[in-house]
Amino acid sequence: MKNSKVLVWSIVVALGGFLFGFDTAVISGAEKAIQILWKLTAVEHGFTVSIALIGTVVGAMLGGIPADRLGRKKTLFWIAVLYLVSSLGSALSNDWYLFLLFRFMGGLGVGASSVAAPLYISEISPARSRGKMVGLFQFNVVFGILIAYFSNYFMQDIGEHAWRWMLGIQAIPSLIFLLAILYVPESPRWLVMKKGKLDEARQILELIDPGASRETLSDILKSTADTQSQPKAKLFSAKYKSPVGLAVMFAIFNQVSGINAIIYYSPRIFEMTGLGTKSAFLSSAGIGLVNFAFTLLAINFIDRFGRRTLMLIGSVGLIVTLSLVARAFFIQDFSGVPVFLFVYIAFFAFSQGAVIWVFISEIFPNEVRANGQALGSFTHWFMAAVVAFSFPIISEFLGGGITFSFFAIMMVLQLIFVWRVMPETKGTSLERLEKTMVLH
Numbered sequence: 413m414k415n416s417k418v419l420v421w422s423i424v425v426a427l428g429g430f431l432f433g434f435d436t437a438v439i440s441g442a443e444k445a446i447q448i449l450w451k452l453t454a455v456e457h458g459f460t461v462s463i464a465l466i467g468t469v470v471g472a473m474l475g476g477i478p479a480d481r482l483g484r485k486k487t488l489f490w491i492a493v494l495y496l497v498s499s500l501g502s503a504l505s506n507d508w509y510l511f512l513l514f515r516f517m518g519g520l521g522v523g524a525s526s527v528a529a530p531l532y533i534s535e536i537s538p539a540r541s542r543g544k545m546v547g548l549f550q551f552n553v554v555f556g557i558l559i560a561y562f563s564n565y566f567m568q569d570i571g572e573h574a575w576r577w578m579l580g581i582q583a584i585p586s587l588i589f590l591l592a593i594l595y596v597p598e599s600p601r602w603l604v605m606k607k608g609k610l611d612e613a614r615q616i617l618e619l620i621d622p623g624a625s626r627e628t629l630s631d632i633l634k635s636t637a638d639t640q641s642q643p644k645a646k647l648f649s650a651k652y653k654s655p656v657g658l659a660v661m662f663a664i665f666n667q668v669s670g671i672n673a674i675i676y677y678s679p680r681i682f683e684m685t686g687l688g689t690k691s692a693f694l695s696s697a698g699i700g701l702v703n704f705a706f707t708l709l710a711i712n713f714i715d716r717f718g719r720r721t722l723m724l725i726g727s728v729g730l731i732v733t734l735s736l737v738a739r740a741f742f743i744q745d746f747s748g749v750p751v752f753l754f755v756y757i758a759f760f761a762f763s764q765g766a767v768i769w770v771f772i773s774e775i776f777p778n779e780v781r782a783n784g785q786a787l788g789s790f791t792h793w794f795m796a797a798v799v800a801f802s803f804p805i806i807s808e809f810l811g812g813g814i815t816f817s818f819f820a821i822m823m824v825l826q827l828i829f830v831w832r833v834m835p836e837t838k839g840t841s842l843e844r845l846e847k848t849m850v851l852h
Contacts, residue, residue: 417619421596422533422545427589428488428525429549431495433556434582435464435518436672437700441564442575449575450508454808458801463512465672465797467519468526472793475527476786480606484532484599491528492590494521496583503580526769526789531782534773535599538621539841540715546770547711554707554761558700565697601842604632605778631843635778647783655775655849658834659788662771665826666764667795669730670819673803674699674753698750699757703765706758710766718838719767720830726763727827730756734820741812768792774837777846 439461447457478487494517501514529549537545560578567577600613600620610629617625647656710722733756740749768788776784807815837845 418536418545421536422548424592424596425488425529425532426548426552427585427592428491428529429552430556431582431585431589432522432525433553434560435522437557437560438564438578438582439464441568441578445575454805458804460512462797462801464515464519464522465793465800467516468523468793469790469797471520471523472526472786472789475524475789476782479528479531479782483602484528485593485596487524487528488532488593491521491525492586492593496586496590499580499582499586503576523789523793527785530769530773531785532599534842535601536620538624539839543714543770543838544711546773547714547766549769550766551707551711554703554765558704561697561700601632601778605636631841635843635846647780647787651850652780655784656787658775659772659784660791661829662768663788663791664795665822665829666768666792667799668819668822669760669764670734671760672796672800698754702754702757703761706761707766710762714766714770715838718836719771720834720836722763722767723830723834726759727823727830729759730823731820731827733759734816734823738813738816738820741816771837774842774845775849777850778842
């Protein structure tokens with residue numbers, strides 16, 4: 413990476429991804445203790461695990477509003493506040509309803525950060541390295557998941573309040589994120605499109621890429637002028653049907669792969685296959701490690717090979733591994749399941765995991781990018797909430813075989829979608845992508 417400033421800004425903003433991942437996965441270590449503590453039924457337990465996801469759905473749905481009105485930077489600051497309050501409140505809760513409220517607040521932060529962080533990074537990154545820079549967000553998501561798993565593993569034996577420490581430790585990175593975000597600049601595209609602050613935007617573009625700053629500013633101004641000369645189009649108008657359809661389908665496929673069922677319930681899944689509790693926790697940490705390693709690999713290939721190539725490879729791998737897990741449940745031979753799940757995670761991280769936030773942040777034009785990102789994030793998290801809530805219920809009634817078979821069939825449909833519909837977006841400026849994605 414030639415421009416160290418863009419790298420530092422991207423890393424700081426991607427800390428929102430770290431907290432996103434940590435908050436998402438940390439509940440896997442606490443969910444059983446919470447179920448016992450408050451004597452929760454299966455439905456109450458599913459609701460407790462998925463309440464953060466419900467908050468995430470709301471945060472994703474509304475996240476485009478402050479990102480457009482307040483700016484990307486201020487929105488990220490308030491997201492950091494939500495993370496901090498949620499982690500301390502969840503850890504200190506002595507009442508189930510209060511616990512639900514604070515986990516919901518954390519979910520709001522996750523949902524809003526999945527809109528604002530990729531949006532910000534895509535808008536400050538040079539086209540040649542945009543995939544890698546936005547990929548840092550997903551890298552930090554899986555790094556947060558990995559740290560949550562290891563944190564849970566090391567804290568599981570510290571007493572009856574271990575789950576409180578598991579949830580409360582998140583306050584430390586939340587505070588770091590809150591302070592660090594004060595030192596990043598605003599998105600130059602937002603400054604031009606929403607505030608008309610050309611001089612400030614020009615200065616930031618000079619810092620980002622001095623050689624291309626004039627051309628980039630000219631493209632942004634032309635895009636702004638084109639937008640202002642036409643009647644204000646809504647996101648769900650015919651003009652934007654291509655990016656809207658791509659974002660919604662991509663987000664749905666991301667979740668019907670079963671990824672959040674495995675991330676949230678991995679200790680329980682491993683116990684279903686016959687592993688003891690300690691081994692199940694350690695295997696879950698192994699999933700986090702594989703996720704981390706292959707996301708790192710993917711962000712080094714995403715700008716070289718392109719988004720479609722990674723998705724084609726990943727789709728085939730997911731079909732094979734999910735089918736093998738389903739078969740293991742049908743024949744009740746679980747000896748290979750941990751390996752199958754590790755390989756599944758590797759393929760997911762190398763494809764969907766790394767590509768989703770990059771792709772959705774690229775395909776919408778400047779004037780509706782925040783709302784488009786919010787739509788993609790909302791769809792993603794709505795489906796994640798449905799999967800997380802229904803997985804323990806469905807797997808209990810239908811069994812693991814049918815559940816994992818469903819995920820495998822969905823990945824066959826994803827393969828067809830990528831092969832026939834998904835465009836390539838690597839190495840092209842956001843303004844030039846707009847010309848191919850939007851009906852004029």
